[in-house]
Amino acid sequence: MKQYLELLQDILDNGVAKSDRTGTGTLSVFGRQFRHNLDDGFPLLTTKKLHFKSIANELIWFLSGDTNTRWLKENGVSIWDEWATETGDLGPLYGAQWTAWPTRDGGTINQIDYVIDCLRNNPDSRRILFHAWNVEFLPDEKLSPQDNVRAGRMALPPCHLLYQFYVANGRLSSQLLIRSSDSFLGLPYNTASLALLTTMLAQQCDLEPGEIIICTGDSHIYSNHLEQVREQLSRSPTTLPRLEILRRPASIYDYRFEDFSLSGYHPQPHIAAPVAV
Ligand SMILES: Nc1nc(=O)c2c([nH]1)NC[C@@H]1CN(c3ccc(C(=O)N[C@@H](CCC(=O)O)C(=O)O)cc3)CN21
Numbered sequence: 001m002k003q004y005l006e007l008l009q010d011i012l013d014n015g016v017a018k019s020d021r022t023g024t025g026t027l028s029v030f031g032r033q034f035r036h037n038l039d040d041g042f043p044l045l046t047t048k049k050l051h052f053k054s055i056a057n058e059l060i061w062f063l064s065g066d067t068n069t070r071w072l073k074e075n076g077v078s079i080w081d082e083w084a085t086e087t088g089d090l091g092p093l094y095g096a097q098w099t100a101w102p103t104r105d106g107g108t109i110n111q112i113d114y115v116i117d118c119l120r121n122n123p124d125s126r127r128i129l130f131h132a133w134n135v136e137f138l139p140d141e142k143l144s145p146q147d148n149v150r151a152g153r154m155a156l157p158p159c160h161l162l163y164q165f166y167v168a169n170g171r172l173s174s175q176l177l178i179r180s181s182d183s184f185l186g187l188p189y190n191t192a193s194l195a196l197l198t199t200m201l202a203q204q205c206d207l208e209p210g211e212i213i214i215c216t217g218d219s220h221i222y223s224n225h226l227e228q229v230r231e232q233l234s235r236s237p238t239t240l241p242r243l244e245i246l247r248r249p250a251s252i253y254d255y256r257f258e259d260f261s262l263s264g265y266h267p268q269p270h271i272a273a274p275v276a277v
């Protein structure tokens with residue numbers, strides 16, 4: 001993932017010091033894009049060890065429509081704990097908007113079903129996308145995540161916002177807009193998650209995985225991640241792992257962590273960093 005390391009270097013070289021909601025402070029650039037061909041391997045960083053289980057289970061959790069951390073915790077994932085209420089609630093964020101976007105007549109729309117239907121029946125459509133920016137439920141930036149949840153809003157507004165898909169020559173590509181990107185902690189997760197989702201959708205729709213493209217808006221490095229970023233940039237990327245899906249689940253909603261087999265993942269050691277809440 002040379003492209004990812006180049007983005008980190010770009011932020012170090014060109015970033016402007018900006019304050020942010022969490023009070024941590026960042027170096028930030030605006031509007032960047034990188035791409036990765038899934039034929040070249042699964043884009044899980046080799047320059048630091050990533051917890052693939054957190055990434056895969058978070059995606060399975062989103063697709064299930066769940067917005068409570070209980071299932072995540074039961075499955076070894078703690079990355080959402082800081083934003084949840086004492087009962088584990090996060091408000092109507094990703095999973096709710098992806099699979100049960102509320103309609104004015106009291107019903108819901110499953111945007112993932114729509115994407116699968118397009119990929120199978122209208123793959124040349126230029127409208128194959130889903131997104132989570134449901135303005136009615138966005139949090140009030142002046143309130144804490146937990147107080148927003150208690151008011152029926154999302155704990156955090158979506159960061160990975162808009163997923164668009166494209167089919168050509170039997171290959172499925174995807175492009176993701178991330179409005180705000182924690183480039184050291186969040187972006188490696190978002191990149192691997194997009195690659196995994198694209199591979200799962202390709203399997204469900206009899207397509208081959210193509211390219212993934214990541215577009216980041218406010219692309220930042222938190223001031224308390226600078227040492228970690230420099231450590232990572234001193235390392236050289238090695239061969240990417242390969243992802244195999246061991247069975248074909250009945251639908252996009254039926255994948256389990258055990259279905260994913262990652263081979264050849266030999267990362268350099270984990271680099272710990274505090275998450276900005
Ligand atoms: N500041 C911030 N950055 C994010 O990336 C982020 C948020 N907030 N809030 C919502 C979600 C939660 N996400 C997170 C949260 C924590 C880690 C994190 O601490 N990762 C550690 C390992 C933790 C683990 O997998 O158990 C890492 O070293 O990658 C990653 C993504 C992505 N999002």
Ligand SMILES: O=c1ccn([C@H]2C[C@H](O)[C@@H](COP(=O)(O)O)O2)c(=O)[nH]1
Nearest residue numbers: 021157159160180181182186187190
């Ligand atoms: O999937 C995710 C979720 C969150 N982030 C990061 C981006 C920002 O650092 C924070 C969100 O804060 P805002 O003030 O709402 O922008 O979380 C991410 O990179 N990826």
